[in-house]
Amino acid sequence: MKKDKSHNNSKDLKKGANSFPEIEVSFSKSEAEVWSELSDMLSLEVDTPQKEIEKKKGKVVKLAWIKMSAAAAIVMLLSVTSFSYLYTKSVITKASEHMSATLPDGSIVELNAVSKISYKPLWWRIDRKLQLDGEAFFKVKKGKSFTVESSRGRTIVLGTSFNVFARSEQYKVTCYTGKVRVVSVYNGHITDIVPNESAEINKDGSIALRKVKNVDNEIMWMNDMFIFTSTPIKYVFEEIERQYNTKIVVTAKLNKLYSGNFKRNRSVEEVVKMVCLPLGLSFEKTLNGFVVTETKMPE
DSSP: OOHHHHHHHHHHHHHHHHHHHOOOOOOOOOOOHHOOOOOOOHHHHHHHHHHHHHHHHHHHHHHHHHHHHHHHHHHHHHHHHHHHHOEEEEEEEETTOEEEOTTTTEEEEEOOOOOOOEOOOOTTTEEEEEEEEEEEEOOOEEEEEEEEEEEEEEEEEEEEEEEEEEETTTTEEEEESOEEEEEEETTOEEEOTTTTTEEEOOOTOOEEEEEEEEEEGGGGGGGTTTEEEEEEEHHHHHHHHHHOOEEEEEEEOOOEOOOOOOOOTTTHHHHHHHHGEEEEEEEEOOSSHHHHHHOOOOO
């Protein structure tokens, strides 16, 4: 009888399987503990509704938008504030030009020739302050402190009218109405002046106070008349240059003082002649202006 080959193969497989060593797998958790943890995880997913998740997400997104909007508002505020503070407007007059300027609060500034004021119009309600280089007459509206600054001095008022002359080494303030405070930037000296008084800052920073007999003479330049009383000739020629847009060259060092006046409706040549002749000076007209020399006395 023939033996069944399939039966023999089955026996061989069993022997092969029994020949492998037994492997024991140990678990730190019991079957019950594993099923308990798995059930908790499943219940967590099931018990958290989709709407609740979306609601929490919505709150997070809304909070983020609020923070971003607040940050953007702060940045915008800082930008606007910086722009308002830094933005500066200037009014400039050329030689032979006079100009009237109205400030944001309605205060009026009359500028003489070759003068400049600079101020911050968007910051004006917070701080009424401007820079002046040249000469100007101010008629200030009442309100907060009003300050005029220059390289040599500072003028502070509340509501008044006054004239400020601030050119190179000269700084003089004349009070027309109200009360004006003049401060020297060099040493901090302070002087208050009232109508018919003027204060001039000296080269050493001290302030010279003097009475003005006729305060109208100090602002006659607004009527195109220029009045000088014992004024160094250098400053007289400088004023002529500004009012007529001309150039005057002096060939010698002159220590002469001039007293007199002229109106701008006269020709520049007439004015130079009026100033030179009483002081024994000669002048020659050139393409650019005038050359002034001392008149030689006959030997």
